[in-house]
Amino acid sequence: MQEKLPVPAVTDETGQSLIIEADGPVLVEFWAPWCGPCRIIHPVIAELSTEYDGNLKCFKLNTDESPSTTTKYGIRSIPTIMIFKNGEKKDALIGSVPKTTLISNMKKSLQRRVT
Incomplete structure (x- = not known):
């Protein structure tokens, strides 16, 4: 099994350079520590980070x-x-949302750049 990459944090200070000026596609999870559903989706985002490493930040x-x-x-x-x-x-x-939904929306919105 592939080791999951940690999902780095982005802030008000780093958002411009990490999201807006990024070279290529970027996925951002907006979350809060008190949010139960956020804890459910964290591992899914970590899996995507590993599976699409090099193609998606x-x-x-x-x-x-x-x-x-x-x-x-x-x-x-x-x-x-x-x-x-x-x-x-x-x-x-x-x-x-389920991982399959995230993947299909990623592919659709990025015009198949993510494979």
């Missing part, structure tokens, strides 16, 4: 600690998973 953003970025993207429910390509928001999923 995965980050998590604590909404309590990064209110500016949370407000910028209109996050009202968590977990919210957003997919960006070349700094542009391509898709958003709200709630603890």
